[in-house]
Amino acid sequence: MSFVFHGTRLLVREADLGLPDEAAVRNLELDPQRLQAVGVLDGQYCQAAWIDDEGLVPPGYALRGLRSLFGEFDDARLGVAARACQIAEWARTHRFCGACGSGTVLATGERCFKCVNCGHMAYPRISPAMMVLIRDGDKVLLALHTQSAVKRFVPLAGFLEAGESVEEAVHREVFEEVGLRVHNLRYFGSQSWPFPHSLMIAFTADYLDGDIRTDPNEIAEARWFGPGDTWPERVPHVSISSMLVDSHRPPGH
DSSP states (O other), X not given: OEEEEETTEEEEETTTOOOOOHHHHHHTTOOGGGOEEEEEETTEEEEEEEOXXXXXXXXXXXXXXXXXXXXXXXXXXXXXXXXXXXXXHHHHHTSBOTTTOOBEEEOTTSSOEEETTTOOEEOOOOEEEEEEEEEETTEEEEEEETTOSSOSOBOEEEEOOTTOOHHHHHHHHHXXXXXXXXXXXXXXXXXXXXXXXXXXXXXXXXXXXXXXXXXXXXXXXXXXXXXXXXXXXXXXXXXXXXXXXXXXXXXXX
């Protein structure tokens, strides 16, 4: 089973969103180094690969962004596709050493590219990011993120900086983005998120003090949602963001 990407778009059959069969993959004439092991799905070996030229897409196939496949793929297939996307992008961008520019080869026994010249080792990149739902009594704070591809009110989120703990990042991001202080952080859950290579680590926190003061570079709008308000539309539980919101959604909302 092959997950073939052009950038972050997956090659699928137009008729049924199926993955390319063995004949279609052979016809792409991919360099063997472009084929990376991913795991097993429904008893079948899975591999990730990529193409550089969109013109290689065979008749009857199309390239689809992973977001557009939410609700189309079941959770298991979507999870493997997300993993394959990150592995393919890692392999594509680490054919050469980032330290000296020489070629790389796969290291033995681990998922790592090793420079043939200086020995520099490059593992798949994982970027941890915090997410937090702030609570104040029966209200929660949701925000419209300026740069988000999804224009919907969601919990606050942001990437960790070097040297930070996840908890420190929560306090920093909350203050920077909306000018509030929080306490009583509680872990909610985590999720791998391939946009582009994140690990989302979600918390709840209680409001401590401050007035909402948004950073327009990050937040278009932030406000409290309570039982008497119109809440954001429910979405399928593909993301930990939707699960976090729905765990605090009032009955009937």
